[in-house]
Structures are given as C-alpha cells and as structure tokens.
Amino acid sequence: MTVMAAEKKLYEMSREERLDYIRKVTRITDGGIEAMLRPLPFEDANRMIENAIGIMSIPMGIATNFVINGRECVVPMAIEEPSVIAAVSNAAKIAKVKGGFIAEADDSLMIGQVQVVGLGNVKHAMTKILRNKKQLLATANSNSRSVTAVDLQVRQLRDKSPNNMGNMLLVELVIDTKDAMGANAINTMCEAIAPQVAEITDGEVVLKILSNYTTRRMVRCRATFDKEQLGGSQIVKRILYAYALAYSDAYRAVTHNKGVMNGIDAVALATGQDFRAIEAGAHAYAARDGTYRSLTSWRRTKEGDLAGGIELPLAVGVVGGVVKSHPTAKFALQILGVRSAKELAMVIAATGLAQNLAALRALSSEGIQAGHMRLHARKFSK
C-alpha cells in the first residue's frame, strides 16, 4: 500500500474528504465504511456487557506519516484528548526523514497460571507435575483448537504478604495464542488442567488464570529523529535531559509513560484490544528493576540526531474477542492493513514511541500549554 500525499491537510478536510482519503490510501473499496463507523447498536452492547444502558462514544481519528518496517500506513486512534493525533502524526513525519520506524515482535507466547496450595512438600509436587507434563499438555490442548499449549513449567513461591500463607506451587502453561490475544483460551486451558493438577499434587488449586505480564510476548521499536527537523541540537540536548528525569524519577516517569500510553491506548481502543491488560503489563515492565522508569529510551547518535526506542510486553489480537464483534474495530484493522497480531503490536509500539517524542519535543521547547503540540503538528503534518 502506498500512502499518497493528500492535497489538503487532513485537519482542513471535511469528514467526507477524510473518508475519501482513507479509501484512496488503503484501497478499501467496500462501500460499508459508514456502517462500520456507526455507533454500536444498543442490542449489541446489551449482549456484550451486563446491565447495559447505552453507548459511551469516543472520537476516532487517523494519524498519518507512519512508515513501519518500510511500509507506509495510516493509524486509527480512538481518544478524547485534543492534540494527540496531530502531535503523533508530526513525530511520525520527522521519523520518516530517517527511514521511519523499525519494529519487531516476539511470537505470541502467553502464560496461564494454576496456583496450588496446601502442599506438604512443594518440591515433591513439582517433580510429580513435571513427570506428568505430557499428559497435562494433552489435556490443555484437547480443550482448544485455536491456540496451543507448547510447554509447562513449575515454580515454587513463598507468600510475601503480611498474611503469611506459606509456600505454594505455580503450574504455568506456556501457550502460543498466535493471532489472538488469547485470554479466554488460556483461562479455559488452565481450568481444564486444574483437576488433574490437584489430583497429581494432592493439593488445593486456587487460581486458574492467564498472566497479563506477557514478557515472552514483547514488542520492540526504534526510530531516528533528524536533529534539524526536531529544531536543532539544543532541542536534542533538552530532550535528553527530559529523558534523564523520566529514567531517574518515578514522579516524572509516570507522566512520561502516560504520554506513551496516549498513543498505545488510542490504537488499542480503536482496534478493539483489551487496553487494561496492555496498561497493566506495560507498567509492570516499566518497574522491572524495582524502580518505575521510562518505557522509552533516548540517546544522541554520532551525527547528533536523536535515536529512540521502546520495548514492552504487548498482547494484542487480530482475531476473536471484540475484534470479531465490533464493526469499528474491524474497520480500524482494515485501515491499518495488518494481518497478524505481531504486525499490530509493531504499529502500536511505533505509535507509543512517536507519541513520546512529540510530548518530549513540545515539553523541551515551549511547553505543552502554549498549544505548541497542536500548532506545530499542524505546521508539519499533511
């Protein structure tokens, strides 16, 4: 897909012109765009959740200028905050000068946890579980056609809470969820093996649930931002000071990462992902060394440009869940042109990195309140 330059800037266009632009750049020929963008009918909402009373609408827009692994794409974002889309489009435009975003994603390996308590000898129980690994995996896999349990691991854990509940065993299924986020399938598998786990260990199974801390399902993205486009080497230096603060101080890191999540959540919401799961995993990862730090990293290159990177656990899906039932989410995935969960994860990571650059650049120059982000973004974006 080639994203053509729009004759007018997107913010100058009418809605119809923007939709025409999307049709052109994505080659979506389907006449159903309007239907896909209509609010969810109440009957659907009522099927989705309990005690439904209406629909909470959030604006959806598109960010432009993204080049990810050499592929140009327009990025749908659902967000209520002004300036976010303009700012991220501007950052993506600057990244484009040096080739855009380079991203990679791990396979979709997730963990499902089965917690066993009341064991006299946890080590002994671990050995017995491992001896029955093949059989447990077979049970897990007999309960799902769409995803595959590829491994099983055991861990001993000691309660660190003030309640002092003692030692416990964790039996963890490692599950390849492929192009699905996978939560339901993982939970089903955990529940399926639980009775066998209890019988083998002679213990009491308590929790049977996926982990949203998906450290085996990471995404990484990097980009270089040209120093002249950023506004000169002084801005590069000031951004590095801003990063120093976000790396070193949790009070700043939380706000820094909030800006990252402006981008990540907006694409996640538009494409029907579980953004609460993404948030929880991202923040745990930000605190992985015991201190809450920036999710992005920044450095100056030999040429004096600004190189940025982001790495985070990210479980998203392009099949199943809301993606299957929500027409707007389907449309958003169509706009993106992603065919796999990995590809979607890479777009989301690139958006988070670009969003962070936009915020840092604005904060390191005139500040946010001057309306800098919006005005500047409009000056640069199509």
Ligand code: MEV
């Ligand atoms: C506002 O939604 C996000 C920012 O506060 C992020 C940041 O401070 O880096 C601008």
